[in-house]
Amino acid sequence: MLHPVTLLDPDPDAGQVRVNVEVAAITFVDTLIRAGSPVAPPVTFPVILGNGVGGTVDQVGPDVDPTCIGTRVVTTTGGSCGYASLAIASTHDLHRVPDRLSLREATALLADGRTAVGLHQAASIESDETVVVTAAAGGVGSILVQLAKSSGARVIALAGSRTKLDHARALGADVTVNYRDADWPTRIQESAGDGVRVAFDGVGADTTNALFPLVRRGGRYLSHGAAGGSWGTIDENAAAARGVTLIGLSAIGATGMFDLTERALDLAAHGVIRPTVGQTFPLDQAADAHAAIEHRHTIGKTLLLP
Structure with a gap:
């Protein structure tokens, strides 16, 4: 259960600041934690969820330059305690x-922006390659559509409703396919021309089983999520036999998450990408926000407003 509580205001220690939170980010992982999903990181309850906030620095630790007070920032919070009106970072x-x-745009880029930028770099997309983006209207997927187009790719967007497909097309997708249609793999195959070169799979589960065979020899398959409830399973020997390179989330860690976030913010500031803030909820309605995400009623990023 999610419910609001009132706690004492936190004070920053050495090397820390306190942020007066104006925007708190929700990730799909937050909903998996509540559901007890096996793909979610283990936590001890009770817990304050949330690992990303945007706001203004209002207090600093004893060794921190006080001139940063009043600065607009976005930041991770060490894995938890982001669903709050005040957060330590x-x-x-x-x-x-x-x-x-x-602040809303910047907060939307904290987790999703760095993930999308890292995946895009790892994919090494070349001009005119055909790229499939799953969950193409989601927080990560919507940014991947834009990044793939910026590389000159032909983008096939996969999503589960007409509204989401329309949004993906507005972001630049050349072809949109509804994965709720039984023949969606055939439609992708027919639309892929000389074949799928790159697939971004943020869904996993059965989607992986149907999507992976569509990737042609020399292609790249990037698994980055389990929105379908479990990670997709791919036989590494089968991939090697077909010359398909498998790329996981570990591949983007080498660049450094901080640098990837900086890159995402810079790209957005220069208009190369724009985050989709699909819906916002008051902080005390976080449970409603989770329900909307779990029932696939959301587009892009969902944010909480303390």
Whole structure:
């Protein structure tokens, strides 16, 4: 159960600041934690969920330069305690928000932006390659559509409703396919021309079983999520035999999550990508926000407003 509580205001220690939170990010992982999913990280309850916030620094630790008070920042919070009106963060995790971006836009890029940018870099997309993006209207997927187009790719967007497919097309997708249609693999195959070169799979489960065979020799398959309830399973020997390179989330860690977030913020500030803030909820309605995500009623990023 999610319910609001009132706690004492936290004070930052050495190397920390306190953020007056204006926007708190929700990730799909938060809903998996509540559901007890085997793909979610283990936690001890009770817990304050949330690992990303945007706001203004209002207090600093004893060794932190006080001139940063009043600065607009987005930051991770060490894995928890993001669903709050005040949050503690390490100075090493702070990102100054570019003037061209709102706090909502910047917060939407914290987790989804760095993931999408890292995956895009790892995929090494070339001009005119055909790229499939699953969950193409989601937080990560919507950014991947834009990044793939910026590389000159032909993008096939996969999503589960007409509204979501229309949104993916508005972001630049060349072809849209509804995965609720039984023949969706055939439609992708028919639309792929000389074959799928790159597949971004944030869904896993049965989607992986149907999508992986569509990737042609020399292609890349990037698994980055389990929105379908479990990670997809791919036979590494079968992939090697077909010359398909398998790329997981571990491949983007080498770049450094902080640098990837900085890159995402910079790309957004220069108009290369724009995050989709699909819906917002008051902080005390976090449970309603989770329900909307779980029932696939959301587009892009869902944010909480303390």
